[in-house]
Amino acid sequence: MTRFRITDRSDDAVVIELDPSELPSATPAPPGERPIVRPAARPSATRGRTAVEVVIGGWRFDLEVEDARLADLRQRATASAEAASHHGPTEVRAIIPGRVVSVAVEAGDTVAAGQRLLAVEAMKMENELRSPRAGTVERVAAAVGQTVELGDALVVIR
Amino acid sequence: MSPPGPPFGRVLIANRGEIAVRIIRACHELGMEAVAVYSDADAGAMHVRMADHAVRLGPPPPADSYLRIDVIVEAALAIGADAIHPGYGFLSERAAFARAIETAGLVFVGPPSAVIEALGDKVRARAIARSVGVEGVPGTLEPVAVDRPDQVAVIVAEAERIGFPLLVKAAAGGGGRGMRRVARAAELPAALAAGSAEALSAFGDGSVFLEREVRPARHIEVQLLGDTMGTIVAIGERDCSSQRRHQKLIEEAPAPGLTIAERRHLHELAVRVAVAGGLQNAATAEFLRDADGVFHFLEVNTRLQVEHGVTELVSGLDIVGEQFWLAAGQPLSKAARAAAERAAEPASHAIEVRLAAEDPARDFAPGPGRIGRWVMPAGPGVRVDTGLETGDRVPPDYDNLVAKVMVHAVDRPAAIDRLRRALDETEIAGIQTTLPFDRFVVRHEAFRAGDLSIEWVAEAWDGPAEQARYAAAAGEAAARWVADGVADEAAGGSARAAVGPAAAGTAPAVPAIVESPWAIAAREDATDRWPG
Numbered sequence: 001m002t003r004f005r006i007t008d009r010s011d012d013a014v015v016i017e018l019d020p021s022e023l024p025s026a027t028p029a030p031p032g033e034r035p036i037v038r039p040a041a042r043p044s045a046t047r048g049r050t051a052v053e054v055v056i057g058g059w060r061f062d063l064e065v066e067d068a069r070l071a072d073l074r075q076r077a078t079a080s081a082e083a084a085s086h087h088g089p090t091e092v093r094a095i096i097p098g099r100v101v102s103v104a105v106e107a108g109d110t111v112a113a114g115q116r117l118l119a120v121e122a123m124k125m126e127n128e129l130r131s132p133r134a135g136t137v138e139r140v141a142a143a144v145g146q147t148v149e150l151g152d153a154l155v156v157i158r
Numbered sequence: 159m160s161p162p163g164p165p166f167g168r169v170l171i172a173n174r175g176e177i178a179v180r181i182i183r184a185c186h187e188l189g190m191e192a193v194a195v196y197s198d199a200d201a202g203a204m205h206v207r208m209a210d211h212a213v214r215l216g217p218p219p220p221a222d223s224y225l226r227i228d229v230i231v232e233a234a235l236a237i238g239a240d241a242i243h244p245g246y247g248f249l250s251e252r253a254a255f256a257r258a259i260e261t262a263g264l265v266f267v268g269p270p271s272a273v274i275e276a277l278g279d280k281v282r283a284r285a286i287a288r289s290v291g292v293e294g295v296p297g298t299l300e301p302v303a304v305d306r307p308d309q310v311a312v313i314v315a316e317a318e319r320i321g322f323p324l325l326v327k328a329a330a331g332g333g334g335r336g337m338r339r340v341a342r343a344a345e346l347p348a349a350l351a352a353g354s355a356e357a358l359s360a361f362g363d364g365s366v367f368l369e370r371e372v373r374p375a376r377h378i379e380v381q382l383l384g385d386t387m388g389t390i391v392a393i394g395e396r397d398c399s400s401q402r403r404h405q406k407l408i409e410e411a412p413a414p415g416l417t418i419a420e421r422r423h424l425h426e427l428a429v430r431v432a433v434a435g436g437l438q439n440a441a442t443a444e445f446l447r448d449a450d451g452v453f454h455f456l457e458v459n460t461r462l463q464v465e466h467g468v469t470e471l472v473s474g475l476d477i478v479g480e481q482f483w484l485a486a487g488q489p490l491s492k493a494a495r496a497a498a499e500r501a502a503e504p505a506s507h508a509i510e511v512r513l514a515a516e517d518p519a520r521d522f523a524p525g526p527g528r529i530g531r532w533v534m535p536a537g538p539g540v541r542v543d544t545g546l547e548t549g550d551r552v553p554p555d556y557d558n559l560v561a562k563v564m565v566h567a568v569d570r571p572a573a574i575d576r577l578r579r580a581l582d583e584t585e586i587a588g589i590q591t592t593l594p595f596d597r598f599v600v601r602h603e604a605f606r607a608g609d610l611s612i613e614w615v616a617e618a619w620d621g622p623a624e625q626a627r628y629a630a631a632a633g634e635a636a637a638r639w640v641a642d643g644v645a646d647e648a649a650g651g652s653a654r655a656a657v658g659p660a661a662a663g664t665a666p667a668v669p670a671i672v673e674s675p676w677a678i679a680a681r682e683d684a685t686d687r688w689p690g
Contacts, residue, residue: 002641004637004640004641006633006636006637015629015630015632015633016629016630016633016634016637018633018634018637020634020637020638020640020641021641023634023637023638026638029631030582031579031582031583032581032582032583032584032597033582033628033631035631035632035635036531036585036587037635037636037638037639038530038531038587041528041530041588050640050643052636052639052640053530053587053588054632054633054635054636055531055585055586055587056628056631056632056635057594057597057627057628058581058584058586058591058593058594058595058596058597059519059590059594059624059625059628059632060586060587060588060589060590061628061629061632061633061636063632063633063636065636065637065639065640095523096523096524096525096526096554097526097554098524098554099219099554099555122524122526122554123515123524123526123554123555123556123557123558124556124557124558125523125524127523
């Protein structure tokens with residue numbers, strides 16, 4: 001009927017591609033491994049994609065489901081645009097929500113790949129953010145004590 | 159026979175989350191009013207909803223709310239509470255908190271401040287234990303002089319005497335904070351500096367001491383109760399060997415594989431330390447059991463433990479309830495004395511797992527968020543202590559424990575089967591928890607065989623691989639769900655609309671949901687109950 005492409009929302013990696021009408025009828029999974037399927041709390045940012053949360057075996061999957069043909073079309077359309085933007089600045093974003101406990105760099109600093117930029121504390125644990133590549137710090141958008149949400153841009157490296 | 163009337167009229171609970179809920183339940187069973195306190199992050203939390211009164215403390219950071227001794231004591235006085243229960247964590251082991259409560263003329267539900275000072279300090283507790291012939295893990299009995307560069311040679315010599323590998327530990331702390339493992343003498347100065355700095359920031363006290371690392375070791379602790387007349391009893395022991403980064407993961411009572419004689423011996427050691435320290439109310443004495451079966455005294459926790467529930471299940475005793483009677487000056491209850499007599503010969507087995515808001519595929523990174531679905535296990539022999547339900551938020555400001563799942567059965571194999579069943583019933587959506595990890599452990603042969611030596615779990619666990627095993631099935635379930643939605647659409651009459659070519663008339667090629675709240679609510683209702 002329709003071929004679906006299922007991607008992981010965290011990294012946009014393809015999880016699986018399949019046509020549900022070709023699947024055998026669902027067989028009962030053992031207890032604890034029966035999937036719980038729910039509409040995601042946060043809708044997809046991409047038109048034509050459906051955001052779905054699946055929990056199975058205690059694992060939570062944040063997925064997006066899309067018609068595979070449409071996905072191909074869009075990919076071709078955006079591929080050239082993306083290639084052009086690869087040389088721009090890199091944004092280092094918060095990978096967990098929490099509070100900034102230390103900032104090790106300031107604008108103008110030269111940083112090496114893997115160098116410590118800042119630390120965010122959440123739930124009594126300190127998480128260090130390191131530079132994904134070498135470059136110059138263009139901007140530091142976080143201060144010690146500031147509360148940050150998941151995905152907030154914290155440091156820009158050029 | 160309990161004396162008539164409740165031990166107190168109104169009790170303030172200086173804590174949050176599941177332990178506040180647990181204590182409120184004890185208050186209500188004893189006919190006492192419960193006063194909750196909360197930070198702005200917890201204004202709508204379960205412990206606030208369950209309490210009879212609630213007092214706001216301040217903004218979310220603990221230092222501005224749950225650690226504010228002045229605000230909490232003032233609140234208790236203003237609302238007319240007679241007693242304050244500290245729970246665990248936060249201010250529970252701060253002698254200054256107990257003293258402030260005593261000074262205000264209120265009752266602290268826990269040991270007196272002087273006892274917290276003596277037994278709560280690891281270095282002092284070890285000295286007390288040694289004075290009554292209970293040996294600790296080889297180590298320093300005095301805090302190390304970290305601020306004295308001229309003492310480096312002395313410290314290194316001391317370390318050589320203790321033997322490597324050793325641990326640098328915080329005198330004031332727990333939970334692995336301020337702790338550093340040192341394999342060689344050359345690493346010692348750096349580890350002392352780092353450990354002391356971390357201890358200072360975490361506990362406001364940078365004192366550290368040295369201790370030999372005992373490995374393999376089992377971590378076994380004894381639940382103690384004591385009255386104001388000086389009678390102290392052991393209610394049984396718990397095995398908490400399954401740990402990750404010094405955080406306990408699974409606790410059970412009784413400790414597997416101990417003989418009755420060993421159990422009696424261990425309980426006697428714990429009581430001896432407690433008597434020497436003048437313990438009152440409730441506390442836990444922690445020991446390491448080395449490969450030769452020798453118990454080494456570690457420390458005393460002068461408060462209710464997270465894992466007290468497994469002892470309650472096996473002993474039949476309500477430890478929190480007992481704490482209130484003891485705090486009111488009553489002698490140890492008949493039930494407590496009877497439980498102590500049975501403690502060395504337990505007739506059943508209980509296991510607890512801690513569900514935490516952490517991602518076991520991403521090195522257990524904490525993950526706060528809102529709970530979309532929350533189904534806790536029930537049925538025979540299952541107890542769940544939690545402070546959360548569907549729709550609640552797990553705030554990033556506090557501990558990441560979301561629920562304690564406890565099971566109780568006639569013996570250990572039956573308890574493991576029951577735990578496996580209970581975890582299979584557990585459904586949590588919206589946040590990632592340690593549930594997959596717990597399901598893995600409870601199925602592991604080493605766990606069933608009673609191999610609980612610290613850290614085997616970390617070696618056996620490959621989170622990303624475990625998660626990957628379910629990815630295809632999850633994708634399949636998502637595709638089926640969307641496809642079913644499209645089928646609904648084709649049949650007409652659902653609140654969803656298709657976008658794209660579907661508008662042209664034939665079967666919709668591009669499924670999409672118009673995210674109306676009504677549509678979501680209706681779908682959640684339908685799909686939740688009948689998962690693929």
